[in-house]
Each structure stands twice: as C-alpha cells, then as structure tokens.
Amino acid sequence: MESKIKFDLITPISYPGEGSAGATGSWRVFKPIIDREKCRKCLLCWLYCPEAAIRVSEENYPEIIYEYCKGCGICANECPVKAISMVEE
Amino acid sequence: MRLVLTGNYAAAYAAKAAKVEVVSAYPITPQTQVVEKLSEFIERGEMNARYIRVESEHSAMAACIGAAMAGARVFTATSAHGLIYMSEMLWWAAGARLPIVMGVITRAMAPPWSIWSDHCDLLSLRDIGWIIYFCENAQEVFDTIIQAYKVAENEEVLLPAMVGWDAFQTSHTAEPVDVLSPDEVSKYLPPRRPLPYVIDFERPFTHGSLCYPDRYMEFRYLMDLSMSKAKKAIVEADEEYGDLFGRKYGGVLEKYLCEDAEIAVVTMGVLSGDARYAVDILRKEGYKVGLVRLRVVRPFPSSELKKELKSKKLVCVIDRNISIGRGGILGTEIKALLKNSSANVVNVVAGIGGRDVSYEDIVNIVKRSLDLVEKGEVPEYMWYGIDKEYVVKAVGEYYEPPAL
Ligand code: SF4
Ligand code: SF4
Numbered sequence: 360m361e362s363k364i365k366f367d368l369i370t371p372i373s374y375p376g377e378g379s380a381g382a383t384g385s386w387r388v389f390k391p392i393i394d395r396e397k398c399r400k401c402l403l404c405w406l407y408c409p410e411a412a413i414r415v416s417e418e419n420y421p422e423i424i425y426e427y428c429k430g431c432g433i434c435a436n437e438c439p440v441k442a443i444s445m446v447e448e
Numbered sequence: 449m450r451l452v453l454t455g456n457y458a459a460a461y462a463a464k465a466a467k468v469e470v471v472s473a474y475p476i477t478p479q480t481q482v483v484e485k486l487s488e489f490i491e492r493g494e495m496n497a498r499y500i501r502v503e504s505e506h507s508a509m510a511a512c513i514g515a516a517m518a519g520a521r522v523f524t525a526t527s528a529h530g531l532i533y534m535s536e537m538l539w540w541a542a543g544a545r546l547p548i549v550m551g552v553i554t555r556a557m558a559p560p561w562s563i564w565s566d567h568c569d570l571l572s573l574r575d576i577g578w579i580i581y582f583c584e585n586a587q588e589v590f591d592t593i594i595q596a597y598k599v600a601e602n603e604e605v606l607l608p609a610m611v612g613w614d615a616f617q618t619s620h621t622a623e624p625v626d627v628l629s630p631d632e633v634s635k636y637l638p639p640r641r642p643l644p645y646v647i648d649f650e651r652p653f654t655h656g657s658l659c660y661p662d663r664y665m666e667f668r669y670l671m672d673l674s675m676s677k678a679k680k681a682i683v684e685a686d687e688e689y690g691d692l693f694g695r696k697y698g699g700v701l702e703k704y705l706c707e708d709a710e711i712a713v714v715t716m717g718v719l720s721g722d723a724r725y726a727v728d729i730l731r732k733e734g735y736k737v738g739l740v741r742l743r744v745v746r747p748f749p750s751s752e753l754k755k756e757l758k759s760k761k762l763v764c765v766i767d768r769n770i771s772i773g774r775g776g777i778l779g780t781e782i783k784a785l786l787k788n789s790s791a792n793v794v795n796v797v798a799g800i801g802g803r804d805v806s807y808e809d810i811v812n813i814v815k816r817s818l819d820l821v822e823k824g825e826v827p828e829y830m831w832y833g834i835d836k837e838y839v840v841k842a843v844g845e846y847y848e849p850p851a852l
Contacts, residue, residue: 362603364603364604366603366606366643366644366645367644367645367653369545369606369644369667369670369674370543370544370545370644370645370655370667371543371655371656371657371659371667372645372653372654372655373653373654373657374651374652374653374654375652375653375654
C-alpha cells in the first residue's frame with residue numbers, strides 16, 4: 360500500500376548535486392596549478408580535496424574544476440611531489 | 449516458556465525474541481547483564497545478530513544509528529553516566545527518525561557516586577524526541593521492549609524508544625517471566641520495513657546537513673506531530689499484544705481501584721508494587737484510594753491523566769526524581785494539567801539515590817498529604833524521608849520547601 364507520508368521529507372535528507380552551495384570558486388585567493396610534468400597521477404589530491412573540485416581526466420591526470428575550487432591549498436599540501444603550486448589570483 | 453529471569457535478562461530475551469539484528473553497547477552497572485546475555489546469545493549462534501563492540505556509549509549510539517540507517521533492527525541499553533555521555537547521539541537518532549529501542553536501567557547520577565535507582569538520568573532526556581516507557585517488573589520489561597519496536601517502527605511514528613526500569617529492584621531481581629519465542633513474536637512484529645529510509649549505494653544521500661531557519665522548524669514540528677500519533681500507536685500495540693499473548697498494561701496508564709477513588713496515588717516504576725499494596729491497606733482502613741501508574745512519559749498521557757485525576761480530592765504524585773529548584777518532574781507536569789480543576793496535587797519527592805520506599809512509607813505519605821490538603825497547607829513540593837539532623841549539622845537549619 361502506497362503511504363501518504365514522504366519519508367525523505369520528514370527528516371533532513373539531501374541528495375548530492377553539483378555546486379549546491381553556489382560557485383564557490385569566487386571565494387579563492389590562491390589558485391592551485393598542477394604541473395603535469397611533475398605529476399605522477401597518484402590522485403591523492405583528488406582524494407583529499409574537501410570540495411570534490413578535482414576530476415580525473417581521460418589520461419588519469421587530476422584536473423581542477425575552478426568554478427568550485429575555493430583555493431584551500433589542501434591538494435598542494437598533500438601532493439607528494441609538490442606538483443601543485445598555489446598562485447595568487 | 450516460563451523462566452526465572454531478572455529484569456535485565458528479560459530484556460535480553462526480548463531483544464532476541466524481537467529478532468534484533470545489531471546490538472551495540474558499552475557495559476555499565478546496573479545494565480551489564482543485559483549486554484552480557486545478548487553477547488552470549490550471539491556468540492552461541494542463538495541469535496542471528498552482530499554485536500558491535502565500542503569504546504563508549506557515545507560510539508554505541510553512533511553505531512546503532514549507522515546500523516539502523518543500513519536497515520537493521522537495533523537494540524542497546526545503558527544507565528546513568530553512560531546515558532548522559534550518549535546524549536548528543538540521542539538527538540541525532542531522534543532527528544534521523546530511526547526506530548532504535550534502548551533499555552535504560554535508571555541509576556542515580558554522581559556525585560556522590562551511586563549505583564542505585566532514581567529516575568533523574570532518564571527524565572533529564574525527556575524533551576529530545578524519544579518515546580519513553582517505564583516498566584514495573586521483569587515481565588513488563590520483556591513485553592514492553594517488543595511493543596516498543598512495534599510502535600517505533602510504525603510509519604506514522606518513526607521515533608526511537610527508551611524503555612526504563614529501576615536499578616537492582618527490577619534489573620537484578622529474578623521473577624518468573626513468560627518468555628515468547630522469536631516465532632511467536634513474529635506474528636506480532638513483522639521484519640522491519642526500510643523506513644524512513646535505508647542507505648542505498650546506488651542513490652547516495654547525506655543525512656542531517658545544514659538546514660536554514662526557513663525550514664528547520666518544520667522538522668521539529670513533524671517530530672512533535674509523530675509523537676502525538678505515538679500515543680494511539682502505543683495503546684493499539686498494547687491491545688494487539690494482549691489479544692495475541694494474553695498480557696496488556698492499559699496502554700499509557702495502568703489504573704488500580706481508581707473508579708470510586710477520591711484519592712489517587714501516581715507512581716512510575718518499581719515503587720508501584722508497594723503503592724498497590726499501600727492502596728490495599730488504606731482501603732481496609734476506609735480511605736477511598738486508587739493507584740495510577742504511568743507507563744509512558746513521552747508522549748505524555750495528558751488527556752488520559754486529566755480525565756482520571758481532575759475530580760479527585762487528592763492527587764499524590766510520588767516522584768523518584770528531583771528537578772533541582774523545581775520539584776518532582778511528573779508532579780510538575782501533573783500540576784500544570786490539573787491547574788483549573790478542583791484536585792489538590794501533593795508532589796512528594798522520594799526514593800532518590802535508591803533510598804527504600806516501603807509500602808508503610810506510601811501509607812504515611814498519603815495520610816500526610818491528606819492532612820496538608822485538609823489544613824489547606826499544600827506545599828509546592830516536599831521531600832520525603834530526609835534525615836533532618838544531617839541537614840542541620842551541614843547547614844545549621846532545616847526548612848520545608850515553601851508552601852504555595
Ligand atoms: S597529488 Fe600530485 S602527483 Fe598525485 S595526482 Fe595530484 S598532482 Fe599528481
Ligand atoms: S585548493 Fe582546495 S578546493 Fe581547490 S582543488 Fe585544491 S583541495 Fe580542492
């Protein structure tokens with residue numbers, strides 16, 4: 360029997376969607392730039408980015424989504440080969 | 449099957465009979481036997497469940513929340529400091545609308561360190577959205593835990609439920625208990641449906657993310673609405689249980705010799721047995737007394753209590769708890785209910801920290817309360833059984849809480 364209750368409306372549930380907090384890229388002061396020459400494709404940066412603002416390219420390189428990257432620098436800090444530099448906007 | 453069980457073992461048998469699938473708990477006196485027995489059942493393969501070991505009660509409730517979100521029927525139990533340490537997670541469980549059932553073996557809070565019963569631990573958590581039951585004996589512990597799943601999992605309710613019982617007097621006292629098997633209980637309690645939601649890796653979601661002031665209030669309103677529906681669900685769950693298994697408890701209130709009574713004694717928990725005996729004695733002496741035992745504190749049985757108590761000459765509420773600076777918690781609620789009626793409410797705080805309250809004490813309390821009503825000297829509340837000499841020694845004076 361179909362219930363009249365919408366169970367995902369009685370408790371605060373949210374489903375993932377792109378950029379639900381808006382274009383957070385505008386918050387950035389420092390911009391992470393990946394140096395593909397140094398990058399070893401370990402994808403630690405992708406794993407650590409708290410905003411999921413790094414995607415993986417077809418050749419398995421990390422690519423920063425600048426529309427949402429807020430410039431926290433965590434990726435640069437985690438990169439084991441210092442392939443990411445933070446450049447002032 | 450009839451077994452001689454303590455209240456705690458009765459709880460473990462009830463979780464087994466309810467086909468609980470995940471137990472996560474941290475041991476604390478006087479709750480320990482509950483989880484010892486459950487881990488024994490699981491270890492021996494008598495219960496098809498996972499026991500998640502944790503380092504604290506806060507984590508125990510977090511594990512229960514996770515397991516309930518994964519769709520399992522979940523049980524835990526705790527007492528006093530464990531309960532209060534867990535309290536942040538109790539809000540998460542209620543707000544997540546997860547039908548977790550938890551045994552709370554009431555124990556006085558420290559300091560001074562105590563392992564004996566009063567209801568301050570449980571009642572300090574009365575406003576967070578958990579259903580609160582309170583039992584009188586081991587049989588009722590067994591029956592109520594099963595009923596609590598029925599209510600908590602009701603789609604119009606979907607709130608977690610605490611089932612309370614008193615330390616030692618119920619938790620460690622062995623009595624004959626009629627134990628139902630998981631097969632018998634399955635006629636009453638079907639497997640848990642995946643409500644209100646179950647984690648689905650194909651469709652991931654976040655629970656409890658930030659909610660702005662334009663929406664937060666509705667979630668609290670919806671909890672309050674579900675709690676009000678829980679009352680009907682509790683009464684129906686008790687009726688259906690009675691029809692199937694032959695035992696029921698009057699829904700939210702149990703009444704004893706109330707019909708022609710001019711005096712009502714109101715109690716909760718194990719003291720109610722002594723109170724019933726005191727009623728018998730007082731009846732023999734010619735007093736028209738009855739007993740109302742609260743079986744449920746949340747949702748509060750307001751209309752039921754009001755109907756029962758509003759025309760009594762004396763309503764004597766015995767609280768095994770103290771809201772410091774206010775009086776007994778149940779007495780305070782009942783006074784508010786009966787404000788515009790002719791009933792005189794005498795609120796007596798007794799049995800704190802496991803202090804024994806005998807049937808003679810209750811006879812005494814009723815007579816003293818009646819005397820106060822007749823003299824028109826009803827105090828806001830009063831403590832029963834305080835050693836006045838000790839108080840004078842400590843602070844140089846003794847006085848009753850002021851009269852209203
Ligand atoms: S952490 Fe550094 S090396 Fe690893 S994928 Fe990211 S940029 Fe490349
Ligand atoms: S700077 Fe921060 S937000 Fe931007 S890609 Fe690196 S980790 Fe992600």
